[in-house]
Amino acid sequence: MNINSLDRKMKSISALGVGVKATLTVGADDWHTVAVPRAGIRSMTLCDGPAGIRCEDPTSASPDNFNQHDSFPATCLPCGAAIGSSWNPELVFLAAAAVAREAKELGVDVLLGPAMNHKRTPLGGRNFEYYSEDPLLTGTIAAAFVRGVQSEGVAACVKHYCANNTERNRLTVDEEIDEDVLRDIYLRGFEIAVKRGEPYCIMGAYNRVGGQFCCENERIINGVLRREWGFDGLVMSDWRAVHDRVKALNAGCDLEMPFQTKKSSAAVARAVRVGKISAETLDKSVWRLKRLSALTAAEGHKPDYDENYIISRRVAEESAVLLKNDGTLPVGNGKKIALIGGRAVNPKFQGGGSARLNARRVTDIMTELAKRADVIYAEGYTEGEPDADKFAAAVKAAEAADVVIAVLSSPSTDDAEDRDRPGIELSPGAYRLVEELLKTGKPVALVLQSGAPVKIPCADRVNAILETFLSGSGGGEAAARILTGEVNPSGRLAETYPLRYEDCPAAPYYSESPETMRYGEGMLTGYRYYTTAGVPVAYPFGWGLSYTGFEYSDLALTQTDEGVHISVNVTNTGKRDGKETVQLYAKKRESLKRELIGFVKVEVPAGRTVRAETVIDPEEFAVWHDGARTCVLDRYEVVAARHSFDEGLKKNFAPVMPLQSANINEFNHKGEQIWEK
Numbered sequence: 001m002n003i004n005s006l007d008r009k010m011k012s013i014s015a016l017g018v019g020v021k022a023t024l025t026v027g028a029d030d031w032h033t034v035a036v037p038r039a040g041i042r043s044m045t046l047c048d049g050p051a052g053i054r055c056e057d058p059t060s061a062s063p064d065n066f067n068q069h070d071s072f073p074a075t076c077l078p079c080g081a082a083i084g085s086s087w088n089p090e091l092v093f094l095a096a097a098a099v100a101r102e103a104k105e106l107g108v109d110v111l112l113g114p115a116m117n118h119k120r121t122p123l124g125g126r127n128f129e130y131y132s133e134d135p136l137l138t139g140t141i142a143a144a145f146v147r148g149v150q151s152e153g154v155a156a157c158v159k160h161y162c163a164n165n166t167e168r169n170r171l172t173v174d175e176e177i178d179e180d181v182l183r184d185i186y187l188r189g190f191e192i193a194v195k196r197g198e199p200y201c202i203m204g205a206y207n208r209v210g211g212q213f214c215c216e217n218e219r220i221i222n223g224v225l226r227r228e229w230g231f232d233g234l235v236m237s238d239w240r241a242v243h244d245r246v247k248a249l250n251a252g253c254d255l256e257m258p259f260q261t262k263k264s265s266a267a268v269a270r271a272v273r274v275g276k277i278s279a280e281t282l283d284k285s286v287w288r289l290k291r292l293s294a295l296t297a298a299e300g301h302k303p304d305y306d307e308n309y310i311i312s313r314r315v316a317e318e319s320a321v322l323l324k325n326d327g328t329l330p331v332g333n334g335k336k337i338a339l340i341g342g343r344a345v346n347p348k349f350q351g352g353g354s355a356r357l358n359a360r361r362v363t364d365i366m367t368e369l370a371k372r373a374d375v376i377y378a379e380g381y382t383e384g385e386p387d388a389d390k391f392a393a394a395v396k397a398a399e400a401a402d403v404v405i406a407v408l409s410s411p412s413t414d415d416a417e418d419r420d421r422p423g424i425e426l427s428p429g430a431y432r433l434v435e436e437l438l439k440t441g442k443p444v445a446l447v448l449q450s451g452a453p454v455k456i457p458c459a460d461r462v463n464a465i466l467e468t469f470l471s472g473s474g475g476g477e478a479a480a481r482i483l484t485g486e487v488n489p490s491g492r493l494a495e496t497y498p499l500r501y502e503d504c505p506a507a508p509y510y511s512e513s514p515e516t517m518r519y520g521e522g523m524l525t526g527y528r529y530y531t532t533a534g535v536p537v538a539y540p541f542g543w544g545l546s547y548t549g550f551e552y553s554d555l556a557l558t559q560t561d562e563g564v565h566i567s568v569n570v571t572n573t574g575k576r577d578g579k580e581t582v583q584l585y586a587k588k589r590e591s592l593k594r595e596l597i598g599f600v601k602v603e604v605p606a607g608r609t610v611r612a613e614t615v616i617d618p619e620e621f622a623v624w625h626d627g628a629r630t631c632v633l634d635r636y637e638v639v640a641a642r643h644s645f646d647e648g649l650k651k652n653f654a655p656v657m658p659l660q661s662a663n664i665n666e667f668n669h670k671g672e673q674i675w676e677k
C-alpha cells in the first residue's frame with residue numbers, strides 16, 4: 001500500500017481538541033487503543049506475539065488479560081531461537097503470514113512481535129524469543145517476519161527497542177554500551193528490520209540506555225530511529241514502560257500502553273497547553289495512530305489451521321540442529337527404539353511469559369515416532385528428584401532395544417520472561433539418566449528441548465544429539481520425521497553453545513541485580529569473541545550437521561549497482577538430498593577475526609552441485625567509526641564457510657561504497673515524505 005496516497009485520503013486531525021488527541025496517545029485498556037469515531041479513528045486490538053496469537057476470549061469465565069488458558073487456541077510456531085536457526089527468511093515469511101491470518105480472524109490489528117533483541121549471554125530469560133547472537137541474522141529474519149505479518153494486513157510490532165538483553169532488574173536497568181558497539185551490535189538488527197522489513201510499529205523497551213528509559217529516549221527514538229533510519233511508523237511503549245508521559249511523547253513514543261490512569265493523558269494535554277509539548281508533536285503521534293488504523297483495516301482471509309500446523313512443523317524441521325551424529329541417526333527401518341524421557345509425551349514446546357499461548361494441536365514425539373517405528377517408551381526422568389524405579393524401567397527398556405532415544409528439556413523454570421536463567425545446566429536427574437542409559441552399551445541419541453544453550457549430558461559419549469528447541473505445535477512430528485530420516489535436518493546454530501558458562505564474554509560483566517549493566521566485552525560478543533580469542537566451544541555459531549555431506553568450490557565476488565554478488569558451488573557428496581546454509585564472513589576490522597556479512601540456504605540433490613548465490617548490500621562491509629558507518633579497510637578477506645570456526649574458502653575483495661544520502665526528519669529512508677497534516 002502506498003502510504004502517501006493513504007495520507008492524502010485522511011481527514012486532517014488538527015481540528016480535534018487537545019484533550020481528545022491526548023487521550024488517543026494512551027491505550028484504552030490492556031489490549032486496545034482509544035476510538036474517536038467522529039474523527040474516523042477506530043479502536044485497534046493489540047495482541048502478543050510472537051510465537052502465535054494470544055488473544056483473550058472475552059466470553060471466558062475468568063479473564064485475567066494475561067492468562068494463555070483464557071485465550072483462543074492458536075497455532076504455536078517454534079520459538080525465536082528455533083526460527084533463527086532455520087536461516088530461512090522465505091519460510092519465516094510464510095510462518096509469520098500464517099500467524100497474521102489467525103490474528104486477523106480474531107480482529108487483531110497489531111501483532112506484538114517479532115521479538116528480536118541480541119543474545120548477549122545464554123542466561124537471558126527471553127533468549128528463547130530472540131533470534132541470534134549476530135545482528136545480520138537477527139535483522140534479516142526479523143525483516144522477513146515483519147513482511148510476512150504485514151502481507152496479511154496485520155501490523156507487526158518489532159520489540160523491544162533496544163538493548164533489552166537481560167531480565168535482571170529489567171524495568172530499570174541502565175545499559176551502558178559504547179557507541180560503536182551499540183550501533184554495530186545492539187541497534188544493527190533493528191536497523192536492518194526497519195529498513196528491510198518496514199514495520200508499522202516498534203515497541204520501546206523497559207530498560208534504560210545511556211541513562212534514559214528507552215521509551216523516553218529522544219536520541220534513540222527521534223534521533224536514531226526516526227531521523228537517521230527514516231522510520232515512519234508508530235512507536236508504542238512496552239507494557240507500563242513509560243514513567244514520564246510528556247518526556248516520552250517528546251522523545252517520539254506515540255502511544256503509551258496499556259491504559260494506566262487518566263493522569264497520563266491529562267498530563268499530555270496540560271503540557272501542550274503550557275508549551276512543553278508542541279501541538280505538532282501531538283498531531284504527529286495522533287496522525288501515526290490514525291494511519292496505523294487505516295493500514296490494518298483490511299479484511300483477513302479465513303485461516304486454514306491444518307495448513308498453519310504444517311507450516312509450524314516445517315519451521316521446526318528446518319530449525320532443528322543436528323549437533324552430533326556417528327551414524328546412529330536416522331534410525332533405520334526395523335530397529336527397535338527405546339524412547340526415554342517424559343518430554344517425549346509431554347513436550348516443552350514453548351517458553352513462558354507474554355509469548356506463551358493456548359496452543360492448538362501440539363504433537364509429541366512418542367505418538368509420532370510410534371506411527372513410524374517399533375517403540376518402547378519409559379519415562380525415566382522428566383524433572384525434579386530422580387525416581388529409582390523410573391530409572392530402572394528406562395534401563396530395562398534400553399536393554400531390550402537396538403537404539404535409545406532420550407528426550408530431555410531445559411528446566412521448566414528456564415526460558416521465561418521476567419527471570420534470567422540461573423545457569424546453562426539441565427536438572428541433575430537428566431545427567432544421571434544419560435549416564436545410566438550409556439551403561440547399557442546401546443547407542444544413545446539425545447533430543448533436546450531448550451530455548452537457549454545448555455550443557456549437554458555426556459556430549460562426548462552419546463552417539464547423536466538433536467537440538468529441537470521449543471518447537472511449537474508441529475515439533476513432535478518434526479522430530480519424529482528427522483529421527484527416522486523422512487526429513488534431513490538443516491538447522492544451523494544461531495548462537496554459540498559454550499563449553500561452560502564462565503567462558504561467555506559477557507559473564508564477567510553480568511551482575512545479579514544491576515542498577516547499571518556495563519557491556520565491558522564490547523564488540524567481542526558471541527562468536528566474534530570465541531573466534532577472535534580462540535576459545536574452544538561445545539558447538540560454534542553456524543554449526544549443524546546433515547544426513548549428507550557438502551563441499552564448497554569456486555567462490556566468486558563481483559559488484560554491480562544491485563550490490564555485491566557472492567556465489568559458490570555447493571556439492572552434495574552423499575546419498576540424500578539436503579539443505580546447506582552457506583555462511584559468508586569477512587574480517588571487517590582489525591580487532592575481530594570475522595563477522596557475518598551474508599548467508600544463503602540452498603537445497604542440493606544427492607550427488608549434485610548447485611551454485612549458491614546471494615547479493616549483499618556493500619554496507620555489510622562497513623563498521624561504525626567516528627560517527628558514521630564506513631569501510632575502514634581497503635580490502636576484505638571474504639570467507640564462505642560452513643560455520644563460524646570453519647576455515648572455508650577465501651577470497652579478497654574491495655567493495656565500492658555508494659554515497660550515503662542524508663536522511664532528514666520528514667522523509668523515510670526511501671526519500672518519501674512521511675508526515676503531512
Ligand code: BGC
Nearest residue numbers: 048049112159160238239354
Ligand atoms: C512484554 C512484551 C509484551 C507485553 C504485553 C510485556 O511484559 O515485555 O513483550 O508484548 O508485555 O503482553
